[in-house]
Amino acid sequence: MTVEQPKHLLLIEDDASLSALLQEELSLDGHEVLAAGTVTEGATLATQQCPDLVISDVRLPDGDGLSILKRLQAAGRDVPFIIITAFGTVDQAVDALQAGADDFLTKPLSVDHLRLKVKRLLAQAELNQELAHYRSVSSEASQLGLMGDSPAMDLLRKELRLVARSDASVLINGESGTSKELVARAIHRESNRRDGPFVPVNCAGIPAELMESEFFGHEQGAFTGATQSRKGLFPEASGGTLFLDEIGEMPLPLQAKLLRVLQERRVKPVGAEREEPVDVRILAATHIDLLEAVSRGDFREDLYFRLETLMLTVPPLRDRGDDVELLAMHFLSQSANRHKRGWLKLSEATAQVLMDYPFPGNVRELASAMERAATFCHGDVVRPEHLPARIRKRQLSAPTAVDQQQGDQPIAHWPTLETLQKRYVGQVMTAVGENKRRAAQILGINRRTLYRWLDAQDGYK
Known part of the structure; x- marks a missing residue:
């Protein structure tokens, strides 16, 4: 069986015929094998060539093979290490494993068994590297709750931190499913209002006839069914941030009242005789083109210009490159934890399918796909058949062929x-x-x- 990318193996064995045999057999799996016959040669190659895995005899002409493992450990190198010996005992095996070796094999060697051990250790090392990369990439981003190391996300985080310093209103643009609320929450956490409340509201989810009462509150008896006074969303968010999601769905009459609140910083509950002050920062989000809505007469121009003082655009997932795989691993880990599963990983084929798919539903669609994958995956590797059919069927268009006109x-x-x-x-x-x-x-x-x-x-x- 061949591997997609060759690994660099270091074999330290003083038996020339055995060394040649092992080099030939391991090369059949696509590996590049470096060979040494002494501790000195092996330590030099281990330091200079940075192998992906080391196989070493214990008894070598100039010392103990375990000394090479100890040198690698002292240098901070975590490399899979297999010990082989012709004088295997239980005590030797225990000593080798306690010293940090990953496996211990005795001679005469089963070459097939060794190849299987190498394959498994390399796969585990690759998984560990993926985990380390995932954690390092997400560490800074997790402070904002926004994962990804693509240029588009780097720019968004940079702009977000600048916007958070201000107290002006912010308009967050982005397609559905791009996690605009996460961006709003990150702005709140980075602002000087972080100790105040963060109150999210979906404007599309409130009936038009109840919006004024929901936003500004009402007095007891203000209308039928108002059996007691109720504080609205604006007073509730006072001292903090009010997030108005899908603001493009807000009716025109309420838009006028919202504009006045932004200007006067005061609200008047339904049925009340007097206004009351509020100290609220407004963050608004939409997936529609508000300027186009203004031209249609569906959104007030003066409110638009009031909101777009500061504007952020959340990039769609299809423009975020390798973030797709990073986010997939994140959601897969969350789903595995909910299902009380062990660590799951993506196969190369699955990663390619995800990278090829444009994700019209953006991050929300990817999260849903990983929830399904964790449910239908019976092993520890997510394969394409575990993904939704619409994602599996998507094929990346072949790149344009190199121009053939030179034949003329x-x-x-x-x-x-x-x-x-x-x-x-x-x-x-x-x-x-x-x-x-x-x-x-x-x-x-x-x-x-x-x-x-x-x-x-x-x-x-």
Whole structure:
């Protein structure tokens, strides 16, 4: 069985014939195998070449193979380490495992057994690296509750922190499902109102005839059914933040009253004789084009300009590149915890399917897909068949083929191989929206190679 990306293995064995056999067998799995016959050679290669896994005999001509493991540990290198020996005892095995070795095998070796051990340890190491990357990437973002390391999310977090310093109203634009409320909550947490209340309200979920009472409150007996006084959302949010989601659904008469509250900082409960002051910061969100609504007469122009003093745009998931996989892992972990499952991971094929899909429902749709995957996945790897059918059926359009017109030109004018490579890589990068991970998969190379190509050229456009 071959692996998609070759791993670098270090084999330290002083038996030349056994070393040659193991190198040949491990190479069949697509690995690149470095060989050494002594502790000195092995330690040098382990330090200089940074292998993905080490296999070492215990008894070597110039020392103990475990000393190489201890050197790696002292240098802070966490590398899967397999010990092999011709003199295996229980005590030796215990000592090796206590020293930090991942496995202990005795001679004569079963090559198939060794290959299986290598495969499992490399898979576990890859999973650990994914977890470490997931935690490091999400650590800063988690302070705001906004995960992702794409340029679009970096820009949003930077703008968000600047906006949070102000006390002016903020208009948050974004498609449905892009987590606009999370952005609003992050603004509140970063602001000097963080100790005050955060009151969210969906304007589309309140009947028009009840909106005024809901927002401003009412006095006892103000209308039929008002058996007692009630404090409205504005007074409830005083000293903090009021988040008006889907503000484009607010009726025009209430828009006029909202504008007056923003100007006067006072509200008048239904049935009351006097106004009362409120200290509220307004954050509003919408998935519609409010300027277009203004042109249709569905939204007040003066209220729009009052709200758009500060404006943030939440990017759709399809513009966030590798954030798709990062968020998928996050939601998968949450779902696994709810289902009392162990750690689940995405197969390479599943990751590709998710990266290929445009997610019209954005983050909300991805979260739902991962909930389904955690429910239908019986093992510890989520495969494409565990995803919703609409996601599985989506196929990424093939990149445009390299221009074939040079066949009609004189041979002297034909492009060089380097030019064709540059042109094709550029077409692939454009087709996948500059997503380097997906581009590397299509090109059949690892990301390090792609980064090296990009750095060596003046772009691939």
